[in-house]
Amino acid sequence: MTRISELKNCIWQQALISRQDREELNGHRSCIVWFTGLSGAGKSTLARGVEAALHLRGIRTFVLDGDNVRHGLCSDLGFDDKSRTENIRRVGEVAKLMMESGAVVLAAFISPFAGDRNLVRDLVEPGDFFEIYCKASLAECEARDVKGLYKKARRGEIKNYTGIDSPYEIPENAELILDTENENIEESIARAIGLLDDAGLFDRDR
């Protein structure tokens, strides 16, 4: 009978599987790709498009966005400034865990505050975080109004709506800017993947 207390230095205690072990199993590096921009700028669409293209190349991916976070992990949070910050803080921590699990994490959040985005950037090492600014004018996003939320915000039925009565701080140090108002989506997806390819994330012989 072996007791765990006697096994403190045994193989199982030391057999920690690391991020690098998982990356080797997967055949590619992991990272966080952070899509930020106004509601309607195309963040989720781009994240899912990039995911589909990477998946076809055999790369492990996961999209984190409002749909799978606001209903679950952050269902207790509202949309005031403090709640937005806590929302992004939690998402950042989850993105970090998923990156450690070996995935290319595609996070799509308005994330209007530069301080919150930089908090996530600082959670991980340089080279692990790619900020992609999905650039589209408020006029364009409001014209698209896919979810009808800009109309509600203009009528005052929604408070603290980014671009209307809550600010969006334009990224100053984004790794990539996708001008979704003037590029077509296939072009934007290709540019996002080019960013990751250029960073050597998917080199087999690294």
Next chain:
Amino acid sequence: MTRISELKNCIWQQALISRQDREELNGHRSCIVWFTGLSGAGKSTLARGVEAALHLRGIRTFVLDGDNVRHGLCSDLGFDDKSRTENIRRVGEVAKLMMESGAVVLAAFISPFAGDRNLVRDLVEPGDFFEIYCKASLAECEARDVKGLYKKARRGEIKNYTGIDSPYEIPENAELILDTENENIEESIARAIGLLDDAGLFDRDR
């Protein structure tokens, strides 16, 4: 120039990569394996041992435990009953997301309240959640006292310590009980993996 608003039904919108797609890429199913038990019962050691054994078989794994959650995602929470419940709620949501990403998630948490454990179980489909009770008597765990926390709790320097002044509710519907007081660790690890093998998680020809 193609506008996203014109592309609502385009291939990229529909190209959602599902959990099943990821499982097919990985060559195995994903799930949540939940290790519960007193502090010192061997939860983390077992989770890491099972992870190591599965990783060697080419299975995508990730361990969620206090070490990587209490310092990050749940760094704002204490150890009173309400905080413990919120801790497990968030961990459950993260475990679910990681399962959807295709990983076999090995979660190691005291998780003393049956209601909290069942909340996580109910987050996912039947067959996705395996509760493993790491069974060891309080006397044994206290004798091990790997972290020296039982001594502190006995001296009243730590409050709400499970087993001392906070209850542990023994699982009534665990998929597996590992008697870590009387089994050796290799045996426990083999039994945990046997549970997952028997459930067909790693069948290549499903």
